[in-house]
Each structure stands twice: as structure tokens, then as C-alpha cells.
Amino acid sequence: MTSSFTHRHIGPQADEQAEMLKAIGYGSLDALMDAAIPESIRFHGELDLPAGASEEETIAELRAIAGRNTVATPMIGLGYYGTHTPAVIKRNVLESPAWYTAYTPYQPEISQGRLEALLNFQTMVTDLTGLTTANASMLDEATAVAEAMTLARRASKVKTPVYVVDADTFPQTLAVLRTRAEPLGIEVTLVDLDAGDALPEEYFGLHLQYPGASGAVRDHADLITAAHAKGALVTVAADLLALTLLRAPGEIGADIAAGTTQRFGVPLGFGGPHAGYLAVRSGLERSLPGRLVGVSKDADGAPAYRLALQTREQHIRREKATSNICTAQVLLAVMAGMYAVYHGPAGLREIAQRTHRKARALAAGLAAARIETTQAAFFDTVTARVPGRAAEIVAGAAAAGIDLRLVDADHVAMSADETTTDAHVAAVLAAFGAPEKTTGPRVIPDALVRTSDYLSHPVFNTHHSETGMLRYLRKLSDRDYALDRGMIPLGSCTMKLNATTEMEAVSWPEFANIHPFAPADQTRGYEDLVAQLEGWLAEITGYDAVSVQPNAGSQGELAGLLAIRGYHRSRGETHRDVCLIPSSAHGTNAASAVMAGMRVVVVACDENGNVDLTDLAAKIEKHRDQLSAIMVTYPSTHGVYETSIADLCASVHEAGGQVYVDGANLNALVGFAKPGKFGADVSHLNLHKTFCIPHGGGGPGVGPVAVRAHLADFLPGNPLEPGDHHAVSAAPHGSAGILPISWAYVRMMGPDGLAQATATAVLAANYVAARLREHYPVLYAGENGLVAHECILDLRPITKATGVSVDDVAKRLIDYGFHAPTMSFPVAGTLMVEPTESEDLAELDRFCAALIAIKKEIDQVAAGVWPKDDNPLANAPHTASSVSADEWSHPYPRSVAGFPEGVDRTAKYWPPVRRIDGAYGDRNLVCSCPSPEAYEN
Incomplete structure (x- = not known):
């Protein structure tokens, strides 16, 4: 039975579907x-999932799951801290569809609001780190540090593969560093600086942690000077x-700074999503991922x-890209940047001083008790040496509702933060x-005391009242185009409805305020939700095991390829390192294969856009003994159900x-075909495409990896468990805080609704193709002349x-009130x-x-009515100011x-700027907030 929510999610209702079907002859x-x-x-059964629930029933079930989590005071630290999300940011960014339903700003003219917000973020990072250029966010701290390692490898002229890592580094960061280093032949060497x-x-x-995982603040200036003398990057x-x-970091000589911005107002979320950051000194900006x-x-x-x-980037340079990262953490970067805008430099300093005072109070109390x-x-972090008493003390604090970090049997660490009160300090000291x-x-x-200024730009010193x-x-949001305004028909992106009910639980304290390393007895609700969602995804895809740890599709790809690598190595077949990739594949595929230590061999596509089976057979035969995997997208990146899969x-x-089927186009398969049953060994999925997590303007995302049974032992492990297999994210369940969104989508749709969504998506694509075919050639189709989704x-x-x-057509669509489809891919x-499936007729x-x-x-341009260099397309998009200017010299009317x-005319969206000169921006690179004078005149 179809749930009531299905009719809310699917745009075309029965009568509209009948009209669309008639148009395409079915x-x-x-x-x-x-x-x-x-x-x-073809899968002809019904998915073994619960029948679709109503929105009210789903919220009640989520309330029950949330109730099985326990919200304690988190003083575990390790890069995750309690924080107060300002209500004005929570309501008007985190919970606002104007921000969370936008796409990556590839069409910059209609993305000026979030681009400005991201420039604020970049400026915040460069100011605080003392470096010159920062990117617009990374996936988390651990992956940012891993990217910094490979950046240093590319930029250093030193030939050795040795990478030295401070032993006082966060353990989850060390786990991800080792995951990334091994396939690339990098040797991670731990050094205990205190010893x-x-x-x-x-x-x-x-690599240096500043402050260290123990809380220690060290003067690294001499060490950095010595490293530079050896040609190393720091x-x-x-x-x-x-x-x-x-x-x-820039003031003490660092070349690169990396980390997280979580404590700038972004909830813990059991590990994410949070915006990592990466900043570099001058000369390294073109190597930034x-x-x-x-x-x-x-x-x-x-x-x-x-x-x-x-x-x-990977969509252009493919296997030669600086990284496979695609989706990052834009929504969370916007929140962190706005936290700095709202508090300003003085406010941030006051929060830091208050946090530091609480840590000093902890240390003073311990000293008074003669505890070392x-x-x-x-x-903010103090580590106490308490021989044999660590577990007892942690348990005592837990009884008072406070989580401390059990370092080992003899050491306890505690981290103060913005939310720490005098009562918390007293309770912790009482436990000791x-x-x-x-x-x-x-x-x-x-x-080591900072004397330099930061955040001096007016944007950080203006908006301090809530008004x-x-x-x-x-x-800013008024400058942007998101799904709350209209359709975003981006191919390979699946910009479907992000329903309000799906979003509701994300900001509940029981989901938002859980530390990723909280004790298991406090996270039973999360563990239940994760297990249930992983089981549902396995059923939908036909695989045997799923991990939701990858916090983006790119990381899901890497995790899947590392599983294949681990499988071959477990069988003694270390020589299998060739990955076949069709020429039509998304650039992340090739970039991920290189990161997994594989050699990319490209397979040609035929004139119909399908994998060329003759060339495939030749490549397989040539590389038979070295063949590790093939990566294919299904349906193909050309939007076709290839019959030869x-x-x-x-x-x-x-x-x-082994066969890796990229799940980017799973929205055309759910309920009708299962990759794990038609021959694939592994896939990554995109919960931010098929399963309704919003794109957030370029993140967050979740890229679960799904495998058949023989690869299950090689799925990502817990980053805090040294014996586990490769961790690809800093937190055990990645961006767990947004998993309730996809859980709610599957729960409300049920098996019938999910299948209906797939069929309606295919119907919509074929309807559009039929409507437009006589005006624009439709490039590829499968059997019966049909496209997929x-x-x-x-x-x-x-x-x-x-x-x-x-480009002209894309920009002209803005004048008509639309976001352009995907340009020039594949x-x-x-x-x-x-x-x-979410757009109505x-x-x-x-x-x-x-x-x-x-x-x-x-046609008017072709007929010579309008010149090729002066027509509505060449001059698109048109702003309100350009149309209302005193002078108008164009050969077409303002209307x-x-x-x-x-x-x-009553609902017109006006872009805030005219067409942007991209080449000028690359030649004159400015990646921080411009001065107000730049906007004069």
C-alpha cells in the first residue's frame, strides 16, 4: 500500500502521469x-521493507529512537566539543531551505549569497591560521589532514616517502592518515616530541597537532625551521x-594548516557533518584540493x-587531480563562518578565554589534590595521571552526567568548551x-601568546545584533536560487524534494548533541538507526553489508576500492592493480582509483555512449593478470540502461x-534492479541524491559503501580501534547527524513508494526528452528509444x-527563472x-x-535578426539594474x-550580477573578502 507521504513526495499525480505517459506512447x-x-x-519482487508510514507515525518512531540516546555533557574532546549554535543561525541557515536545498555553485550568477558566505569562511580560516589561502571546506579534520599530507607529497622536492607525524595527534586522524598513506606508498613515522x-x-x-591530543601547547618554531632546512613541508x-x-600556524612557519570548524556553532551530531578546513601559504594555492x-x-x-x-579538480583533471573530493561541507562552512560573523573577533576571543579559564580551573583543582x-x-584540555584509577574516575563523572576521555588505565583527559560551566568543573573535580x-x-x-589582529574585515564587525x-x-539567501524557488534539473545530481518532515529530527538535541566517542550505553538510539538504515540499503541494492562511514560519495568510492584492494591482497594477489574506467565516467572515479593505489586504464565508449565491448574485451585480455576492478556507472553517465551490464x-x-558499480544514478534503479544481484561486487550510494539528504549548496553528503559478502571484512573500521581495517572518516559512522533524513525517507515511502519514485523519475526524463526532441537533438537513448532518469x-x-x-543557453535559462541543467558532462x-520524480507536470x-x-x-540569431555578439543569449543573464538602466543600446527590447x-512578472527571480568573467578571476586570484571600496560605483 502506498503511504500518504508518497503523494507529497512525487510531483505528478495520477492524472498528470497519464498525460505524460500518453505523450511518450505508454x-x-x-x-x-x-x-x-x-x-x-530486472528485479520483479517487492523490496523487503516496512510499509510506508505517515509523517506523524515516522516522527513518533524517530522520537522513540532519539529517546534511546542519552545527552551527556561532552568533555571527551579529540576535536569534538560542545558548542552553542546561535538561534538566528540555526533557524535561518541550518533549518532554512533557502540554504540547505541549493546546489554546488557551478552557476555563480545565481549563487552569490552562499559564495559570499563561503568567502567569509575562507577569510575566517586564513585570518586565524595566519596563512594566505583557504579552500571552501573539507569533509572533516582527519580527511583534511590526509589531504595536507598528499599536498605536501606533491609540493615537496624531497624524494623520500617518509612522513613524520606527531605522536600527540588525534587517534582518529592518525587512523585516516594511515589509510590514505599505505596505497600511495607513503611511510607514516610516529615521533614522540615529549620523549x-x-x-x-x-x-x-x-605533521604537528596544535594543541596536541593530550592538550599540550608546544612551541614548534624550532622544529619547523629544522624541517624546512631538510626541504620538508610542515x-x-x-x-x-x-x-x-x-x-x-603561519606565524610559526607552517606551510599548511588543517582542522575542523565544528566548535564554531556546529552541533556534534555523533560525528558530523562538520566543515573541515585546509589553508596554505603563498605558492601552494594551486595545489589545494x-x-x-x-x-x-x-x-x-x-x-x-x-x-x-x-x-x-577531479571533474576536469580526473586521475591527475589534486584530490577526489567533490562534495564538501558547504552548509556547515556557512554556519561556522556566520558564527564568526555574529560573534566577531572580540566575541570569539571572549569564548576562548572563558573556555581556557575553565581548563585552568580543572588543572588548579587537580594540582590542589596533588594529582599530576x-x-x-x-x-582547553587537561590530561591527569591517575595510576590504576582512570576507569573509576571516568565512571564517577559519568554518574554526574559528564563524559571524560579514558586515555588508558592510568590517564584521564578532559576538555572544556563554550558550554562548560562552573558546576561542570566542580563535578569533574569531585570525581577525582x-x-x-x-x-x-x-x-x-x-x-606563544597571539598578538596579531584577526577578523578585521567589516563583515566580522558589523552584524552583531540579531536584527x-x-x-x-x-x-544573502535572496541572491541565491535553490529548490525553494524552482526546479534544479541537474543531470547526475538528483535534486529531488528534501521534505520538511525528513529534516525535522536533525536539530533535536538527542541527535545533535551526541559526541562520536560517547559510551555505547548513551548511543543505543543512534546504533539502532544506523543498523536499520544499513539493512534497508542492503535490501534495496542487493548487497550483503553496508557501511555509512564515508561522509561523501568520493569517500564511498575510495572505501569501495580499498575493500577490493584488501580482498586481492588477502588472497596474495598484490599484483592486481589495474582499474578499468569508461571514458564517460565521472572524474571522481579515476581520482579515487589513483588514491587507492591503482593504475587507471580507460575503456572507450561507442557511438551510442555505451561501454565499447570490443575495447573492453581487449583491455581485459591485455591486463588479465593485473586486473583489479572495473568502475562503471549504471545507468550509464549518458542516462541509458545499457543492456550489456x-x-x-x-x-x-x-x-x-571485481566490479564496482557507481551508485550515482541509483534513483533509476530502486525497486526495479539491484546492483548486488546483477553482477556487481561493490557500490557506493549517495544519500544526498537518491535518499533525500539535501545538497546544502555543496555538502553535506553521505556516501555509504555497499558490498557482497566476500568484501564485508574489508569495510571501513572504527578509527579508534587500531586493529580495524581502514577508516575513511574521523567518526565511526561518519556524518551520523544527517542519517535520520534518509531513514525517514525510506520509512515514509515504503517499498511501493520507492518504486513509484523511480518509475516517475524515468517518466519525467522521457517526457522532457519527448517534448524537446524536435527542438534539440536528444543525444543517447537505450532500447525502445527510451532514456533512464x-x-x-x-x-x-x-x-x-x-x-x-x-553557456549562453544556461545563462539565458536564468532569465526564465531556472537553474541550468548540467553543462558539458558527460x-x-x-x-x-x-x-x-518531485517536479509536477x-x-x-x-x-x-x-x-x-x-x-x-x-533561430532569431541564426536568421540575422540579432547579431551574434549582441542578443538576449550572449548578454544573459540580465539583472534588474541592467534592464532598468537609463541607457539601452541593445537590438532587443528590455521586456x-x-x-x-x-x-x-509577479514572481520574477533577478540574478544579483551579470555574467561573470571566469578567466579574470583565475588570473587575478583573490580568495578572501574584498575591501568595501571594491564595491564603490
């Missing part, structure tokens, strides 16, 4: 799916709040923001049998390889005949359209009408520019 959704999906892979361990004779990089993993009081927001100018010369230096602490200087204290002596050496902050956030899997298996419009003949480019000069028709009207405008055919 009598029912069943008939359409029978014709579209190859029988060789006076000698550094190796040669090393390409040095990374400092720094606590940004501590850097309001401590000398910045991930998104980088820069300042450029628009067609009128006004300052405008865009993603800079994109040629570094392991560090003389510290910021120590007297109550409210302060203690100064402990930070003068040489001011509210209006600033509204001003089962045969492809069999041929790879026959040669001893997306279609590719070929603009290359138009460009050749008229000079009108795919084929240059095309638009890939994925309407999803009226919105689909409005989109098709806009593209048909644009084709008429192109055509601003209110083209079919646009509702």
Missing part, C-alpha cells in the same frame, strides 16, 4: 519500466578557537564571486576527589577482477551553426537534464516551454531581456 508506468529496463537485470625522539634523516613532510592541525589566543571561492568581476565590471581554479597533569601549557576551583594560574608561554544578522542572512560483470569476474540535449549543431554556446557542448512544462522559447531566440516569454 499506457502505464509498469509498461514504461518493462520497456526501459533490460530484463536481464625527545629523533626525527628521521629525510622526510618530505611533518602541516599544523590547529584548533581555530585556540588560535584566537595562540600564535597562528576541493572548492576554492574567488573574487572576479561581471560583465559590468562589478565584483562577483565564483569557484576559482577549477582545473585542479601531563602538560605545563594547554588551552579534588577541591572545587574557578580559575587557575596562567599557563600559555609569552612566546542585523537576520537581515544579513536574508540578503550483466555480461560486462561476468567478463571482468572471469579474468579475476536523465536525458542529454545536444547543442553542438546549434553552436556550430549560430555561435550560441551551451559530453562537451551538451546539457544533461534530470527532472527527478506544470513545472516540467514550464521548463520545456523555456527551452523551446530559447530555441526561438536562437525581452527581463521578462521573456512565459515568465511570471
Whole structure:
């Protein structure tokens, strides 16, 4: 039985579906799916999932699950801290669809709000770290540090593979470093700085934790100087709040700084999502992984923001990219940046001083009880030496509702934070049998006290009242286009509904305020939810085991490939290192394969966009003894159900390889085909595509990895368990805080609703293709002339005949009130359209009408009515100020520019800037907040 929620989630209702089916020549959704999906892979049963629940029932079930979690006072530390999310940021960013339903800002003209917010984030990071350039977020601290290691490897001229790591590094960071290092041949060497361990004779990089996991604040200046003398690059993993009081990494000579911004107002969420950061000194900015927001100018010369230096990234450089990172943590970076905007430099310093005072009070109380602490200087964390008593003390604090860190049998660590009160300090000291204290002596050496300014830009010194902050956030969100405004038909991105009920539980304290390393008896609700969701995903995909630890699709890819690598190695087949990848594949596939220590061999595609089976057979035969895996996307990146997928899997298996099916397009399979049953060994899924976690403007995401039984032992392990297999994220369950979203989606849709969603998504794509085929060639189709859940419009003949480019059409769609489809992927000069199941017929028709009207405008250019360099497409998008300017010299009227055919004048979206000059921004790289003078005139 279909749940009531299904009718809320799926846009076209029964009568609209009938009209759409008639347009493409089918009598029912069943008939359409029978014709579209190859029988060789078809699943004909019903998914073994609970029947769909109502929204009210689902919330009640989530309340019960949340009730099985215990919210304690988290003083465990290790990079995760209690924090107060300002209510104005919680309500107007975290819980606002204007922010969380946006996509990565590839169309910068309609993304100026979040691009400015990300520039604030980058400026915050560079100011606090004392370095010159920061990117627009990383996935978490551990992966940021791992990226810093590989950045140092690329940039260092030292040939040795040795990477030296401070033994006082967070254990989860060390686990991820080792995961990343081993396939690349990097040797991680631990050095205990307190014990006076000698550094190796040669090393390409040095990693330092500042402050250390023990809480120790050390002066690393001499060590950094010595490392530079050997040609090594130095990374400092720094606590940004501590850097309001401590000398910045850049000031003590660091080349790279990495870390997390979680304690800047982002809830713990049992481990995530949180925005990591990565900053570099001048000269290394072109080696940075991930998104980088820069300042450029628009067609009128006004300052405008865009993603800079994109040629570094995986979607362009593929196996030669600086990283496989794609989705990052934009929504959380916006929150952290706004936390700094709201509090300003003085407010942040006051929070840091208050936190430090609580830590000093803890140390003073322990000293009064003659309990030894392991560090003389510290910021927020104190480690006590209590021979044989550690477990007893931790249990005593837990009885008072406070979680401390059990380091070992003889040591207990405790971390103060923004939320720590005098009562908390007293309760902790009581657990040690120590007297109550409210302060203690100064402990930070003068040489490490920060004297330099930070956050001096006006944006960090203006919006400190709630009224001011509210209006600033509204001003920025009004500049952007998100799903709350209209359809975002991005191919391969699945911009479907992010239902409010799905989002509701994310900010409940029982989910938001749980430390990732909290005791197991406090996290039973989370463990139940994770186990249930992993089981549901296994059933949907036909696999035997699932891990939700990867906190992005890119990390799911890496985890899956590492599972394949581990499997081959367990069988003594270490020589299997060739990964076959079709030429049409997304760039992350190739970049991930390289990170997993594999050699990429490209397989050609035929003229229909399918994997060329002749070339595949030749590549398999050539590399038979070295074949590790093939990575394929299904349906293909061309939006087609390839009929040969089962045969492809069999041929790879026959040669001893494993089959990785990229789950990016799973929205075309759920309920109708299971990768784990048609021959695949492993897949990653995208919960931020198929399972309704919002894209957040470029993150968060979750990329679970699903495997068949023989690979289950090689799934990511707990980063705090040294014997476990490779951890790919800092927290055991990755971005656990947003898993309730996907849990709620599956729970409310049920098996029937999920299958209906898939069929409706396929119907929508074929309807759009049918409506537009006579105006734009549809590039690829499968058997029966059908596409899967997306279609590719070929603009290359138009460009050749008229000079009108795919970029011109994309920008002109903005004037019509739409976000453009995916541009030039997987084929240059095309638009890939994925309407999803959530858009109703009226919105689909409005989109098709806009593209048909644009084709008429192109015909005007072709006929010579408008010049090729002065027409509504070449000048798009048009801003309100450009249309209302005193002078108008163009050969088309203002009404055509601003209110083209079919646009509702009462609901017009105006882009804040005209077309942005991308090349100018890359030539004149500016990646921090420009001065207010830049906006004069």
C-alpha cells in the first residue's frame, strides 16, 4: 500500500502521469519500466521493507529512537566539543531551505549569497591560521589532514616517502592518515616530541597537532625551521578557537594548516557533518584540493564571486587531480563562518578565554589534590595521571552526567568548551576527589601568546545584533536560487524534494548533541538507526553489508576500492592493480582509483555512449593478470540502461577482477534492479541524491559503501580501534547527524513508494526528452528509444551553426527563472537534464516551454535578426539594474531581456550580477573578502 507521504513526495499525480505517459506512447508506468529496463537485470519482487508510514507515525518512531540516546555533557574532546549554535543561525541557515536545498555553485550568477558566505569562511580560516589561502571546506579534520599530507607529497622536492607525524595527534586522524598513506606508498613515522625522539634523516613532510591530543601547547618554531632546512613541508592541525589566543600556524612557519570548524556553532551530531578546513601559504594555492571561492568581476565590471581554479579538480583533471573530493561541507562552512560573523573577533576571543579559564580551573583543582597533569601549557584540555584509577574516575563523572576521555588505565583527559560551566568543573573535580576551583594560574608561554589582529574585515564587525544578522542572512539567501524557488534539473545530481518532515529530527538535541566517542550505553538510539538504515540499503541494492562511514560519495568510492584492494591482497594477489574506467565516467572515479593505489586504464565508449565491448574485451585480455576492478556507472553517465551490464560483470569476474558499480544514478534503479544481484561486487550510494539528504549548496553528503559478502571484512573500521581495517572518516559512522533524513525517507515511502519514485523519475526524463526532441537533438537513448532518469540535449549543431554556446543557453535559462541543467558532462557542448520524480507536470512544462522559447531566440540569431555578439543569449543573464538602466543600446527590447516569454512578472527571480568573467578571476586570484571600496560605483 502506498503511504500518504508518497503523494507529497512525487510531483505528478495520477492524472498528470497519464498525460505524460500518453505523450511518450505508454499506457502505464509498469509498461514504461518493462520497456526501459533490460530484463536481464530486472528485479520483479517487492523490496523487503516496512510499509510506508505517515509523517506523524515516522516522527513518533524517530522520537522513540532519539529517546534511546542519552545527552551527556561532552568533555571527551579529540576535536569534538560542545558548542552553542546561535538561534538566528540555526533557524535561518541550518533549518532554512533557502540554504540547505541549493546546489554546488557551478552557476555563480545565481549563487552569490552562499559564495559570499563561503568567502567569509575562507577569510575566517586564513585570518586565524595566519596563512594566505583557504579552500571552501573539507569533509572533516582527519580527511583534511590526509589531504595536507598528499599536498605536501606533491609540493615537496624531497624524494623520500617518509612522513613524520606527531605522536600527540588525534587517534582518529592518525587512523585516516594511515589509510590514505599505505596505497600511495607513503611511510607514516610516529615521533614522540615529549620523549625527545629523533626525527628521521629525510622526510618530505611533518605533521604537528596544535594543541596536541593530550592538550599540550608546544612551541614548534624550532622544529619547523629544522624541517624546512631538510626541504620538508610542515602541516599544523590547529584548533581555530585556540588560535584566537595562540600564535597562528603561519606565524610559526607552517606551510599548511588543517582542522575542523565544528566548535564554531556546529552541533556534534555523533560525528558530523562538520566543515573541515585546509589553508596554505603563498605558492601552494594551486595545489589545494576541493572548492576554492574567488573574487572576479561581471560583465559590468562589478565584483562577483565564483569557484576559482577549477582545473585542479577531479571533474576536469580526473586521475591527475589534486584530490577526489567533490562534495564538501558547504552548509556547515556557512554556519561556522556566520558564527564568526555574529560573534566577531572580540566575541570569539571572549569564548576562548572563558573556555581556557575553565581548563585552568580543572588543572588548579587537580594540582590542589596533588594529582599530576601531563602538560605545563594547554588551552582547553587537561590530561591527569591517575595510576590504576582512570576507569573509576571516568565512571564517577559519568554518574554526574559528564563524559571524560579514558586515555588508558592510568590517564584521564578532559576538555572544556563554550558550554562548560562552573558546576561542570566542580563535578569533574569531585570525581577525582579534588577541591572545587574557578580559575587557575596562567599557563600559555609569552612566546606563544597571539598578538596579531584577526577578523578585521567589516563583515566580522558589523552584524552583531540579531536584527542585523537576520537581515544579513536574508540578503544573502535572496541572491541565491535553490529548490525553494524552482526546479534544479541537474543531470547526475538528483535534486529531488528534501521534505520538511525528513529534516525535522536533525536539530533535536538527542541527535545533535551526541559526541562520536560517547559510551555505547548513551548511543543505543543512534546504533539502532544506523543498523536499520544499513539493512534497508542492503535490501534495496542487493548487497550483503553496508557501511555509512564515508561522509561523501568520493569517500564511498575510495572505501569501495580499498575493500577490493584488501580482498586481492588477502588472497596474495598484490599484483592486481589495474582499474578499468569508461571514458564517460565521472572524474571522481579515476581520482579515487589513483588514491587507492591503482593504475587507471580507460575503456572507450561507442557511438551510442555505451561501454565499447570490443575495447573492453581487449583491455581485459591485455591486463588479465593485473586486473583489479572495473568502475562503471549504471545507468550509464549518458542516462541509458545499457543492456550489456550483466555480461560486462561476468567478463571482468572471469579474468579475476571485481566490479564496482557507481551508485550515482541509483534513483533509476530502486525497486526495479539491484546492483548486488546483477553482477556487481561493490557500490557506493549517495544519500544526498537518491535518499533525500539535501545538497546544502555543496555538502553535506553521505556516501555509504555497499558490498557482497566476500568484501564485508574489508569495510571501513572504527578509527579508534587500531586493529580495524581502514577508516575513511574521523567518526565511526561518519556524518551520523544527517542519517535520520534518509531513514525517514525510506520509512515514509515504503517499498511501493520507492518504486513509484523511480518509475516517475524515468517518466519525467522521457517526457522532457519527448517534448524537446524536435527542438534539440536528444543525444543517447537505450532500447525502445527510451532514456533512464536523465536525458542529454545536444547543442553542438546549434553552436556550430549560430555561435550560441551551451553557456549562453544556461545563462539565458536564468532569465526564465531556472537553474541550468548540467553543462558539458558527460559530453562537451551538451546539457544533461534530470527532472527527478518531485517536479509536477506544470513545472516540467514550464521548463520545456523555456527551452523551446530559447530555441526561438536562437533561430532569431541564426536568421540575422540579432547579431551574434549582441542578443538576449550572449548578454544573459540580465539583472534588474541592467534592464532598468537609463541607457539601452541593445537590438532587443528590455521586456525581452527581463521578462521573456512565459515568465511570471509577479514572481520574477533577478540574478544579483551579470555574467561573470571566469578567466579574470583565475588570473587575478583573490580568495578572501574584498575591501568595501571594491564595491564603490
